[in-house]
Amino acid sequence: MxxxxxxxxxxxxxxxxxxxxxxxxxxxxxxWISALAAAGLTEIEVGSxxxxxxxPAMADTGEIVAHGRSIPGLTVVALAPNVxxxxxxxxxxxxxxxxxxxxxxxxxxxNVRMSPEEMIAQxxxxxxxRETLPADRRPQIEGAVATAFGCTLQGSVPEDDVVQFATMLxxxxxxxxxxxxxxxxxxxxxVKRVFRRVRESIGGKLEGAHFHNTRGLGLANxxxxxxxGVRNFDSSMGxxxxxxxxxxxxxxxxxxxxxxxFEAMGITTGIDLEKLxxxxxxxxxxxxxxxxxxxxxxxxxxxxxRQAA
Numbered sequence: 515m516x517x518x519x520x521x522x523x524x525x526x527x528x529x530x531x532x533x534x535x536x537x538x539x540x541x542x543x544x545x546w547i548s549a550l551a552a553a554g555l556t557e558i559e560v561g562s563x564x565x566x567x568x569x570p571a572m573a574d575t576g577e578i579v580a581h582g583r584s585i586p587g588l589t590v591v592a593l594a595p596n597v598x599x600x601x602x603x604x605x606x607x608x609x610x611x612x613x614x615x616x617x618x619x620x621x622x623x624x625n626v627r628m629s630p631e632e633m634i635a636q637x638x639x640x641x642x643x644r645e646t647l648p649a650d651r652r653p654q655i656e657g658a659v660a661t662a663f664g665c666t667l668q669g670s671v672p673e674d675d676v677v678q679f680a681t682m683l684x685x686x687x688x689x690x691x692x693x694x695x696x697x698x699x700x701x702x703x704x705v706k707r708v709f710r711r712v713r714e715s716i717g718g719k720l721e722g723a724h725f726h727n728t729r730g731l732g733l734a735n736x737x738x739x740x741x742x743g744v745r746n747f748d749s750s751m752g753x754x755x756x757x758x759x760x761x762x763x764x765x766x767x768x769x770x771x772x773x774x775x776f777e778a779m780g781i782t783t784g785i786d787l788e789k790l791x792x793x794x795x796x797x798x799x800x801x802x803x804x805x806x807x808x809x810x811x812x813x814x815x816x817x818x819x820r821q822a823a
Contacts, residue, residue: 518784519822520776521746523557524550524769525724526797527578528593530754531571532562534804540574542800544581549793550751551585554785558582559612559748562593563602579606595626595633600640603653610654613637614694615683617676618665621696625660630675634682641687657683658692658724662708664699673708677715684716691719692746695735698728698765702738709742724748725767726755727807732767733775740781747772751790751797752806765807770794774810782822787815 527547531538538546543560550558560582561575575592582590592608594600603611615633616622622630637657644652661668662676680691693709705723713720723739723746725732736747750766773785791811798806 516782518782519745520740520781520783521557522555522769522772522783522785523559523591523722523746523748524555524751525559525748525766526550526750526752526754526769528559528561528572528591529748529766530750530752532569533755534571534801536801536804537571538800540577542796543574543578546793546796546800547578547582548585549789549796551588553789553793554783556587556784557589557591557610559591559593562595563599563606564593564595576602576606579603579608583607583609594640596628596636597639597643600643604643604647604651608653610656611640612656612658612692613640613683613688614658614660615679616660616665616696617671617679618661618668620667621661621665624667630679631682634679634686637683637688638686654689655687656690656692656722657686657688658694658722659683660694660696662693662700663695663704664697666697666699673711676708677711680712680720681715684719688719690721690746691716692722692724692748693720694724694748695726696724698726698731700725700735701731702734705735705738706742709739709744713743720744722746722748727753727765727767732765733771736767736772737775740776751794752808754797754804754806768808768810770808770810774815777821778819780822787821 560578566573589609591610592603723744725735749769749772751769753768755766
């Protein structure tokens, strides 16, 4: 099978559920992840290794990682906020570990109780630890610059800071760097400008984009990033998600709508929309009280619609 034009990572099991008002049972999480993989998603962020007392929804992440590893061809992603979290991710066997490094000092303190520089020092320790492992046990490491387009706590985030922290992550040895609009402040012109500036600094190590749809610009921002050469996107089924430690950070880009947008443009995702809608049914059945969003699954596919070849 040919490699799709864009890679979409489903982050609902982590970013979506961490902000949900209702807990999804472990068995339901496994069923949902299996349904997502059956729809063609080859990368899923299944959870985060954070203290369960802070985010109870992530208490079963180790078990969920093990389930994800049992699915052939699936890259299992987990988030870690520090060295201890990374060690737990290693023990569980995550294929890829993402570290959130906020460009907003206020959000960084709220989210991980560290400055951005202290967080990057933690990432360096984790990269050094990875190098001590056998090659087949070394996960990919991604540094994600959070609040890269603004922050509900700090307000404006200087673009120079975003470039600086992205560059520090690349130079620390991260395999890839992503930019995240954690609170949904970004607009397409800003997205193009910031991605262009960061790419000028770190080149091909800039891979991913993580947008929230808080103010309705999620798809527009994703398209702007695509036009700047980005080919790796995070999204969340039903638009679930947000950061518990950033007030007003609601709603990720909706996976169903993002896939439809790209496929309608002739840009392949490798994801079957009809099977994706089936996975949505698993989600809704598991936490029926939780609001889910998405124009495409509600309206249905246009008559005669065919996915990109």
